[in-house]
Amino acid sequence: MITKVLLNESGETGIYYDERGRPMLASALVRDAKFQDRVVAETAPSW
Structure with a gap:
């Protein structure tokens, strides 16, 4: 199964x-x- 996956x-x-x-x-x-946007905002690097 793992091979198929x-x-x-x-x-x-x-x-x-x-x-x-x-x-x-x-x-x-x-x-x-909205949750996806929050995760991106909170984890994106602030260069």
């Missing part, structure tokens, strides 16, 4: 897998656009 022949990115190797959704928090 690592090779990802579909070419898709950002896929989460459950313990059986089946694609699954990320948590609701991770899919929230």
